[in-house]
Structures are given as C-alpha cells and as structure tokens.
Amino acid sequence: MTTTEKGQIVTANRLRDGIAVFLTRSGEWSEAIDDAVLALEPEAAAGLEQRARLAEQACLVTGSYLVDAERRAGQVRAAHIRERMRALGPTVRPDLGKQAEGKANSFAAPEGV
C-alpha cells in the first residue's frame, strides 16, 4: 500500500521569466512540482522558508510562500486548486505550460468543468 505524506512545500516565481518553481531537497528550484521537497514538520517548513528567502536575496526567485501539499508514490499534489493550476499550466490550453513540457503530473490535473 502506498502511503500518503502530508506537509508543506515552498513555491515561488523565477525572477527573470516569472515561471512557477518549487524548492527541491538540494536547494535548487525546479519547474516540476514532483521535485519539491515536502516538509513534514513546522520546523522543517521554517527551514525551507529561510532557504527561499536567501534565494530571493540572490535574485533567483520572487514571492516565495508555503503551500499545503501531499506526496504519494513520488508525486506531489498541492491541496488548493490554485496551486495545482500553477503546477500544471492553464487547463484550457493543455498544449501549453508545464503540462505540455512533461513537467506536471497527472496527479495535479484539476477536475474538468
């Protein structure tokens, strides 16, 4: 049985092009939400926030914040639809954005209207 871990990830927009990115375990910023490091404890989340602030000071990203998310079978799913949207691209243009570039996961797909 696959376990589901719940916690928080850090997201931001890359400064030079505004693309939504996620903080990884190695401290890089990835366009794919599945690469995000999931903080399971509040202390870990605070540590991620601190790393994000340093990245903002280094002009890599802007507007970082914590997002509730869960990880299951290596895939990360944001709790809120807005964040799932950022991880995917516009649902009305599946030919564009992360979903078209192999950087989104099926887990992130919001329900169609």
Added chain:
Amino acid sequence: MYRYDEFDHQFVRERTAQFRDQAERRLRGELTEDEFRPLRLMNGLYLQLHAYMLRVAIPYGTLSGRQMRQLAMIADKYDKGYGHFTTRQNIQYNWIKLEETADILGHLADVEMHAIQTSGNCIRNVTTDHWAGAAADEIADPRPVGELLRQWSSLHPEFSYLPRKFKIAVTGAPHDRAAVKVHDIGLRLHRNAEGKVGWEVIVGGGQGRTPMIGVTVRDFLPEHELIAYLEAIMRVYNLYGRRDNKYKARIKILVHELGAERFKAEVEAEYARKPQASTEVEERELARIAAYFAPPPFERLPRWSAAFEEARLAQPDFARWARNNLAAHKVDGYTIVNISLKPEGGIPGDATGDQMRLMAQLAETYSHDELRVSHAQNIVLPHVKKDDVFAVWQALDAAALATPNYGLAGDIIACPGLDYCALATARSIPVAQSISRKFADIGRQEEIGQIKINISGCINACGHHHVGHIGILGLDKKGEEFYQITLGGSSAEHSSIGTILGPGFAGHEVADAIDKILETYLKIREPGEEFIAAYRRVGPKPFKEALYAAA
C-alpha cells in the same frame, strides 16, 4: 487616427529606457521586489500564476493595421503565439519574461503604443464605444475627447497616486455601448432642447465587490469645460477618498458615503474655487486632436449593394453571419463588421498571431486601416463597403473568425480566471466554453436573441458579471470552485446591477442552469421581447422556480 507628435514619441521612448534600467537593476538585485513592484505595474507588467503578464494599452480601443501586426509579432516572438483582448479594450500577453519586457516596450513604441497606466492607482485606459465614428446613431465621435483625456491623464503628477485605480468611459451615442454608468467617471454626449450638444458627467459607478450605478453630477457640461471639471472631481476624490482600506477606496464609496448631493456640492465648490481663466488652450488642443479623427474619405454609394444582396441569397452561411454580425453605419453603402472572438468552445477574447495579421490585412484593404477592440472582447472593422463584405467574410471564414454569434448567447465575456490570474478564485474560461458548446446551435441562439452572458472568476468582476443579463461569478468554497448566477444586470443606457438568483452551482452544472433560465425565458416572453425586458417585466420568480423548484 491619432498620430504621435515628437513629444509623444520622446515621452514613450524615455519611459522605455527608464523601465529597461529599472528591470536590469531588479535582475542585479539593486532593487527589491517591494521597490520594483510598483514600477513594473506602472508599466503594465503583472506577475501571474504561470509567468509575467503584460497588459498593453489600446487607447479607446482603436488600432491601425500596422499596430495590430506589431501585436501579432509580439505574440509570436515573445509569447506563445497568441494574445487576449480584454474588457478594457486592451490586450494581455500571458507568458512574458521580465528580461525581455523592455524590448517589447521598444517594439510597442515603434508603433506609437505603450503599457503605461494599464495598472496601478492612476487613471487607466479610457474606453469608448467600439463603433465610434461609424455608428448610425452617433451624435459625434467620442474619441477626440478620449485622446484629450489620455494626454491629460498620462503621468499627470497630481493623479498618479490616487486612493485607487480610476476608470473613465466616453460615449457619443444615445445607445450606450461603453457602459458609462458603471465607471468611476462616465461621459455621455447628448443634445438639449435647443439642439446643442453637451456632456452628461456621471460619477461613482463601478463593478468589483461593491457594484454601483453612477450618479449624474452635471447634466450638460460644455465640451471645453471637461478637463477643468474632471480635475475638480479628481481633486475631491484625491482629498477625501479613503486610503485606509483598499476595498473602500474607489470613488463610488466616497460618493456613496458623502451622498450624491454633498459630493456634487464639493465638486462644484472646488470647480468654483479655481476657475479656469481661459479655456482657449484646451479648445485649440481639442481641435488639433479632432482633426486626426476626421472621417476617412468615404465614397458616395447607394444604400443598397447588389453584390451584397446576391451573396446573401446565394450563401446561407454568409446570410446568417451578415444578419448577426453587421451593424448600421452612418454612411450609405457602408457597414460595421463585428468579428466574433468567441468560436464554439473557444477562449473568449483570444486571438493567434496569424488571426491578428489577417484582421490587420482586412482592415488595411477594406476598412480604411482601422480596427477596434470592443469591451465585449471582439474585434470590429468599422468602415467596410457593403460591396466588399462578402470578400471579408470569406477571408474571416477561412481563418475560423466568422462565428455568426455577435450579441448572442455564444458571445460570452469571460475574464482569464484561475487558468491564468493570480487573483482569481475560480476558472472562468471553461465555464464559458461549456455554455458555448451547450448553445452550439446558432439557430437556437438566434431564437433566444440578444443576450449578454458575462463571467468573472472573482469578486473583482473583470468579466463584468454584475452587468450581464446573466452574470456568473466563480468563487472558492473550501478549495472547490463554485458559481453564483445573477440575473437582470445591464451596462446599456438603463443600467442595472444583477441580483443573485439563489444557491450556487458546481462548474459542470452551470451550462444546464443557463439552459433552464433561457428555456424559461422562451416560454414567458412576449412577441419580440428581449431577455432583459422579459426579466424586468416578470422578475426572478419563474427563473428561480425553473432552477430550484425540482431540487
């Protein structure tokens, strides 16, 4: 069309160079985001869900073919091959890079365009009737006043840090296509009993989270007093408008809190306090600007075009499109062509670079090099000879731009919503698409007749849901999208704010709900009665029953 003079050119070039420097300093870390945000917003650059978004001003919605081609080039080179025409008659690009923005502003400056004041707490792009200068019912072209206001309000030092954003709309026709009663200031040209023309000045209308219909502060203002009088309004707003609460900062709240009479008295006192010694300069400037908007050299043509009538008889598809998408022109032998950017199942207001180029070419060949963007997110060719309409239709049809649904149920206004927008609480476009598919049968749309279905993805109401005959507002209910339906709104001359019909719906239920509302209308309407008239006659009851009684 207005042409930049040397000062306009210099001003826009300097502004582009200034922004290039600001962006470079931001990328090097010499400016923080808090320092940079207001600077980028003053140049129309937002940060949205997926990337930066650039909103380009299209003053009073008027474009030349050359300008439209440049917008197409920017879509292809700097974006992902398309742009989104907005309810403020502007265009937005969704996939912009900060590091390329100054280059884009340079390309815009090349064709006398910019993105200044498309955001921020300043006077935004002045909008007007998209049929200005062409409509049969028009008293005078409102665009010279629009241009005068643009020049007056651009980087006006006194009005660059207002309590909140400020939107002005101008109409020169009795039938209001510019929604003047739901703007911060609306200007309506009309004729008095002596046959003279003057401006009705309406203040304090607006949409957003507190929708209001504006109040008339002057019924008949001479044109040469416009700027001085608007200055008095702006000063009263600047002085008394609230800055402590963003949600109470628009002028409509001030008008409401002071009361219309006291607000008027304040404006009149301010106007009287500093009377303009002379309006000579303004009149001269208005005359200079008006010359740019002189009507194009129309030919003298018969009202009736044999070529047009023959094509209508021979081609039923063309006949249907002509019936729905053309409007009466003030000059015999000409017509206004409305190009619907609302194909069945499409994204309202989106156009590809190729489509923009085709529309530019059609404008150059057939419409005296003019295009208009409408606040309903369509494109207008304002001056087409009836003899040429069939050729225009054939070209549009080949580019998937001949959807014959102008003003009908498929012609839906929708903001970008949660698919793109950082402020949105729910998606708008998929709801528009599902309704559009539901009413795919144009015959049924024609039977339903004139109807405005407007969708916003949050309370800020960019999709004008408050003034839709049917309005749809997308909200977030515990992380799920749900949609409220309002009925009875209108942005025309008898403006009204829609009222909520009842409990909201899940996204997949909305199209069926709209279907039930329109079926109810078809049952209760009197011969020739449009939806909004029927609603005003019977009220919400039969619609409520149709939607909720069975549940």
